[in-house]
Amino acid sequence: MMDSPFNSRGRTWPRHAPGIDPGAKPLVRFDAVTKRFGGLAAVERLTLDIFDNEFIALLGPSGCGKSTLLRMLAGFEQPDEGRILLDGADIAGVPPHRRPVNMMFQSYALFPHMTVGGNVAFGLKQEDVPKAEIDGRVRDILKLVQLEGFDQRKPHQLSGGQRQRVALARALVKRPRVLLLDEPLSALDRKLREETRFELMELQHRIGLTFIMVTHDQDEAMAMSDRIGVMHQGRLVQVAPPAQIYERPNSRWVAGFVGDVNLIECQLVESGPTGSALECAGVGRLSIAQSVDAPPGSALCVALRPEKVDVASLPPDAADGSHFAGRVLDIGYLGDLSIYRIQLESGFVLKASAANRSRLAAARIARGDSVFVSWSSDAGVVLTQ
Amino acid sequence: MSERTIAARRRWASRLVIVIPALWLAAFFLVPFLIVLKLSLSQTAVAQPPYVPTFDLAAGWQGLRDFFAALSAGNYALLASDSLYVTSYLRSLRIAAISTLILLVIGYPVAYGIARASRRAQLVLVAAVVLPFLTAFLIRIYAWVNILQREGLLNDALLGLGLIGDPIVWLSTDTAIYIGIVYSYFPFMVLPLYATLEKMDESLLEAAADLGCPWWKAFWLITVPLSWPGIIAGALLCFIPIAGEFVIPDLLGGSDSLMIGQTLWTEFFTNKDWPAAAALAVVLLVVLLVPIAIYQHLQAREMGSR
Amino acid sequence: MRRGLSVFNVTALALGLAFLYLPIVILVIYSFNASRLVTVWGGWSTRWYLALLSDNAMLEAAWISVRIAFLSATAATVLGTLAAVALVRGGRFRGRVVFSGLVYAPLVMPEIITGLALLLLFVAVDVERGFWTVTLAHATLTMCFVTVVVQSRLLSFDMSLEEAARDLGCPPLKAFFTVTLPLIFPAVAAGWMLAFTLSLDDLVIASFTTGPGSVTLPMRIYSEVRMGVKPEINAVSTIMIALVAIGVIVAAVVTKRGAIVRERATGDR
Numbered sequence: 001m002m003d004s005p006f007n008s009r010g011r012t013w014p015r016h017a018p019g020i021d022p023g024a025k026p027l028v029r030f031d032a033v034t035k036r037f038g039g040l041a042a043v044e045r046l047t048l049d050i051f052d053n054e055f056i057a058l059l060g061p062s063g064c065g066k067s068t069l070l071r072m073l074a075g076f077e078q079p080d081e082g083r084i085l086l087d088g089a090d091i092a093g094v095p096p097h098r099r100p101v102n103m104m105f106q107s108y109a110l111f112p113h114m115t116v117g118g119n120v121a122f123g124l125k126q127e128d129v130p131k132a133e134i135d136g137r138v139r140d141i142l143k144l145v146q147l148e149g150f151d152q153r154k155p156h157q158l159s160g161g162q163r164q165r166v167a168l169a170r171a172l173v174k175r176p177r178v179l180l181l182d183e184p185l186s187a188l189d190r191k192l193r194e195e196t197r198f199e200l201m202e203l204q205h206r207i208g209l210t211f212i213m214v215t216h217d218q219d220e221a222m223a224m225s226d227r228i229g230v231m232h233q234g235r236l237v238q239v240a241p242p243a244q245i246y247e248r249p250n251s252r253w254v255a256g257f258v259g260d261v262n263l264i265e266c267q268l269v270e271s272g273p274t275g276s277a278l279e280c281a282g283v284g285r286l287s288i289a290q291s292v293d294a295p296p297g298s299a300l301c302v303a304l305r306p307e308k309v310d311v312a313s314l315p316p317d318a319a320d321g322s323h324f325a326g327r328v329l330d331i332g333y334l335g336d337l338s339i340y341r342i343q344l345e346s347g348f349v350l351k352a353s354a355a356n357r358s359r360l361a362a363a364r365i366a367r368g369d370s371v372f373v374s375w376s377s378d379a380g381v382v383l384t385q
Numbered sequence: 386m387s388e389r390t391i392a393a394r395r396r397w398a399s400r401l402v403i404v405i406p407a408l409w410l411a412a413f414f415l416v417p418f419l420i421v422l423k424l425s426l427s428q429t430a431v432a433q434p435p436y437v438p439t440f441d442l443a444a445g446w447q448g449l450r451d452f453f454a455a456l457s458a459g460n461y462a463l464l465a466s467d468s469l470y471v472t473s474y475l476r477s478l479r480i481a482a483i484s485t486l487i488l489l490v491i492g493y494p495v496a497y498g499i500a501r502a503s504r505r506a507q508l509v510l511v512a513a514v515v516l517p518f519l520t521a522f523l524i525r526i527y528a529w530v531n532i533l534q535r536e537g538l539l540n541d542a543l544l545g546l547g548l549i550g551d552p553i554v555w556l557s558t559d560t561a562i563y564i565g566i567v568y569s570y571f572p573f574m575v576l577p578l579y580a581t582l583e584k585m586d587e588s589l590l591e592a593a594a595d596l597g598c599p600w601w602k603a604f605w606l607i608t609v610p611l612s613w614p615g616i617i618a619g620a621l622l623c624f625i626p627i628a629g630e631f632v633i634p635d636l637l638g639g640s641d642s643l644m645i646g647q648t649l650w651t652e653f654f655t656n657k658d659w660p661a662a663a664a665l666a667v668v669l670l671v672v673l674l675v676p677i678a679i680y681q682h683l684q685a686r687e688m689g690s691r
Numbered sequence: 692m693r694r695g696l697s698v699f700n701v702t703a704l705a706l707g708l709a710f711l712y713l714p715i716v717i718l719v720i721y722s723f724n725a726s727r728l729v730t731v732w733g734g735w736s737t738r739w740y741l742a743l744l745s746d747n748a749m750l751e752a753a754w755i756s757v758r759i760a761f762l763s764a765t766a767a768t769v770l771g772t773l774a775a776v777a778l779v780r781g782g783r784f785r786g787r788v789v790f791s792g793l794v795y796a797p798l799v800m801p802e803i804i805t806g807l808a809l810l811l812l813f814v815a816v817d818v819e820r821g822f823w824t825v826t827l828a829h830a831t832l833t834m835c836f837v838t839v840v841v842q843s844r845l846l847s848f849d850m851s852l853e854e855a856a857r858d859l860g861c862p863p864l865k866a867f868f869t870v871t872l873p874l875i876f877p878a879v880a881a882g883w884m885l886a887f888t889l890s891l892d893d894l895v896i897a898s899f900t901t902g903p904g905s906v907t908l909p910m911r912i913y914s915e916v917r918m919g920v921k922p923e924i925n926a927v928s929t930i931m932i933a934l935v936a937i938g939v940i941v942a943a944v945v946t947k948r949g950a951i952v953r954e955r956a957t958g959d960r
Contacts, residue, residue, distance in 0.1 A: 096857040109855035123859030406774035410793040413831040417808030494703035521892045524928040528714035629801020646803045666804045681795045
C-alpha cells in the first residue's frame with residue numbers, strides 16, 4: 001500500500017497549493033460568506049480559496065456548516081452575506097441548473113424511474129447535446145467507472161457500490177469545473193469504503209478535476225485529500241495538508257477533533273529560539289522543542305498524541321525530553337494497537353498507545369503495573385488557543 | 386441582470402402554486418360561508434331568490450347602508466325560541482357522541498389486530514377496510530334498508546334461529562341510525578388508530594413485560610396512552626361529520642324526531658325558508674368550530690412532523 | 692408492533708370485516724333474485740339488469756354522474772396537487788395557517804353546510820345551476836382529499852432527487868415534471884380515483900347545487916329508495932360496486948409497482 005502512487009503520503013502536493021505557487025488564481029473563492037437559518041448562523045464570515053486540480057476535504061462534526069457551504073456552491077442555498085466567486089466571477093443569483101459545478105449526493109439521488117444510462121444521460125440532455133455525442137460520452141464515462149454494460153439496469157438492480165459509481169458518473173459526464181461530493185462514501189460498508197477511497201483518488205488524479213468533499217470521517221479526509229478544511233460551528237478553524245492538521249493542529253479543538261490526544265494545561269516558564277519550558281499542573285515541568293510567542297506566565301496547552309508516548313517498565317536513560325513514573329489503570333487491546341491509561345504519581349491520567357509488534361508484547365505490561373512514560377522534546381505541540 | 390429577472394420569474398412561478406389553490410378555496414369555500422352568514426341575518430320573502438334584502442351594487446353607498454340596516458338577528462331568535470330546533474341540535478350531538486364511542490370500542494380491536502399482523506397482511510387488511518368506503522355511501526346505507534326492514538334478512542335470521550318469536554322493528558329506529566353510522570364511518574375510525582398503533586415500538590411492550598407488568602395492564606399503561614393522537618383524530622374525524630349527517634337518519638331513522646341535518650334540509654327544500662336554513666347552518670358551524678379547529682391543528686402537525 | 696395475532700385479534704378482525712362486507716355481499720346476491728319481492732328468494736335471474744337497460748332516466752343520471760365525476764376529479768387532482776406542493780415545499784409563507792385551514796376544513800365539514808354555502812354562492816353570482824355548478828362544487832370538495840393523499844407522498848419524497856436534476860442542468864419546473872411527478876404519480880392517480888368515487892357518491896352537495904335537468908345518479912337512487920326497496924336498485928348498486936372493485940384492483944397494481952420500485956431504490960441504505 002505504501003508504494004501505491006495514489007497514497008496521499010507518497011503523492012506529490014498539488015501544483016497550486018497555497019505557499020507553493022502564491023501567484024495562482026483560485027478556482028473557487030468563498031469571500032466572507034455568511035448563511036443564517038432562522039437567526040442561527042450555519043456559516044459565519046467564512047473565507048476559503050480552492051485551487052485548480054485540488055482535492056479538498058471539508059471536515060467537521062454534523063451541524064458545523066460544511067454541507068451548507070457545499071450547497072451554497074451548488075446553488076441550493078443563497079449566502080446572506082459575502083460572495084462566492086467561480087473563476088473570478090460572482091455566481092450569486094445563478095440558479096443551480098446553470099452552474100458549471102456538479103454534485104454527488106449523499107443518498108446518490110439516482111432517479112429510480114430511469115435506467116443507469118438514462119440517469120447518466122440526464123444532464124447532457126438538459127444541455128441539448130446531440131444524441132450521438134450523448135451516447136458516446138455516456139459509454140465512455142461508464143467505462144471509466146467500470147460499469148460497462150450496465151446502462152439498461154435500473155438503480156434498484158445495482159449494489160451499493162455500483163450505485164455510488166453511477167452517481168459519480170452522472171456528475172462527471174457533465175465535465176464540471178468542480179465536483180462536489182457530499183459524504184460520498186458514507187452509504188457504503190467499511191470494506192468497500194476503503195477500496196472506493198483509492199478508486200476516487202485515482203480517478204481524480206487521472207481526469208485532473210477539482211474535488212470538494214464534505215465528510216465527518218477524519219480517516220477519509222486524511223487519506224484522500226490534498227488539503228483539509230476543519231470546520232467548527234460555521235467557521236473554518238484550520239486549513240492545511242493532512243499531516244499538518246494532525247501534527248501541527250492550531251487549536252485545542254482541532255487537536256481533539258482529529259485523532260486522539262492528551263491535552264495538558266500548562267503555564268509558560270520561559271521560551272527561547274529553539275525551545276521552551278512549561279510548568280504543567282498535575283504533570284510537572286516539560287521542555288518542548290518549539291518556540292512560543294507569549295509572555296512568561298501565560299496559560300497554554302500541550303497536545304501530546306498517545307502514540308508519541310513510550311511506555312516502559314524501566315526508567316529511560318536518555319535525558320532528552322520528559323519522563324514520569326506512573327501506574328497502569330487499564331489497557332484497551334485493539335489487536336494492532338494497545339491503548340494504555342496511565343496514572344502519573346501526581347494523579348494526572350495520560351493516554352499512550354503502542355503497536356503490538358511482537359506477538360507477545362501485549363502481555364508484557366499488565367494492569368496495575370508500575371511503569372515509566374517518556375516522550376521526546378519534539379513530541380508535544382504547544383497550543384495557544 | 387437577466388439572471389435576476391429569471392430568479393424573480395421563478396419566485397412568481399412558485400408563488401402561483403400557492404395562489405391558484407388558495408384563490409379557488411377562497412372563492413368556493415370561504416366566500417360561500419360569508420354569504421351563509423349574511424343570509425342568516427336576512428328575512429324570507431316570496432321572491433326569486435326567496436329572501437330580502439338582496440345586495441344591490443348599483444345603489445352604491447346608500448344601497449349598502451340600506452342593506453345593513455335591513456339585516457336582523459330574527460332568525461337566531463326563532464332558533465332559540467322554538468324547541469324543535471334546540472332538540473334537533475341536542476339529538477344530533479348526542480347521536481354523534483354515542484356513535485363515536487361505539488366506533489372507538491369496535492374500531493380499536495380491529496385497528497390493533499391489523500397493526501399486529503405481518504407487513505403483507507397489513508396492506509391487505511387496510512385495503513379491506515378502505516374498500517367499502519370507495520363503494521357508494523348511499524348504496525351501503527341502502528343495503529342496510531334491505532337487511533333491517535320488517536321482512537328483512539336480520540329478522541329472518543333471528544326468527545330462523547329461534548332467538549325471537551316475533552319480528553322486531555329495526556328500521557325507522559335509533560338503533561338503525563347507529564348501525565348505519567357505525568357502518569359508514571368505520572374506516573374513518575380504524576385508519577387513524579391503525580396509523581398510530583402501527584408506529585408503536587413493539588419492544589415497549591416487551592420492556593413492560595420484562596419489568597413485571599402483565600399484558601392487560603401494559604395495554605392500559607402503554608398502548609392506550611401512546612395511541613391518544615390516533616384516538617383523538619379518529620374521534621374528531623367521525624364526530625364532526627356525523628353531527629351534520631343527513632342521509633343516514635333520513636333513510637334509516639324514524640320521522641318523529643330529526644337530526645339537525647334533516648331539519649336544515651326540510652327548512653331549505655320543503656319550507657323554502659332559506660334564511661332559517663342558513664341560520665341553522667351557522668349555529669351548527671359555531672358548535673363544531675372547536676372540534677374542527679382541533680382537528681386542523683392535529684392534521685397540520687401530523688403532516689409537519691413527518 | 693408486530694408479534695403475530697392472538698385469538699382475540701383474529702376474532703376482532705373477522706367480526707370487523709364481516710360487519711363491513713356482509714351487507715354488500717347480501718346486496719349483490721339479491722340483485723340476482725328473480726322475485727319481485729326483495730325479501731323472498733325466487734331463484735337466480737338477471738332480469739333486473741335487463742330492466743335497468745330500459746330505464747332511461749337511470750341511465751341518463753348515471754351518464755351525467757360519470758361526466759361530472761370525471762371532470763371534477765381531474766380539476767381536483769390538478770388543484771389538490773398544487774396545494775400539496777404548496778404545503779410541503781412552500782416553507783413558511785404568509786397566510787400558511789389560513790391556507791392549511793382552508794385545505795383541511797372541507798374534509799370534516801358536514802356536507803349539508805358545504806352544500807348550502809355553495810348553493811348560496813351560485814345564487815349570489817347568479818349562474819345557471821346544473822351540470823357545471825355540481826362539477827365546481829365537487830372539485831372544491833374533493834381537491835382536499837387529493838391534497839392529503841399527495842401531501843403524504845411528497846413528505847416521504849427524497850428532495851435530493853429534484854435537487855440532483857437541477858444540479859444536472861434542469862430548470863426547476865422541468866425538474867418537477869421529469870423527476871418528481873413521475874415518482875409521485877401513483878399517489879396522484881390514487882387521489883384522482885378517490886376524487887372520482889367521492890363525486891360519484893355524493894348526494895347532499897349535488898342536491899343543493901344542481902338545477903333542473905341535471906339529476907345525478909345518487910339523487911336518482913335516493914328518490915327511488917325513499918319509496919322503498921326496489922330490485923333494480925340492487926342491480927345498479929352491484930354494477931357500481933363492480934366498477935369500483937375493478938378500479939381499486941387497477942390502482943392497487945399501479946401503486947404496488949410504484950411501491951416496489953421505491954422500496955428497492957431506497958431499500959439498503
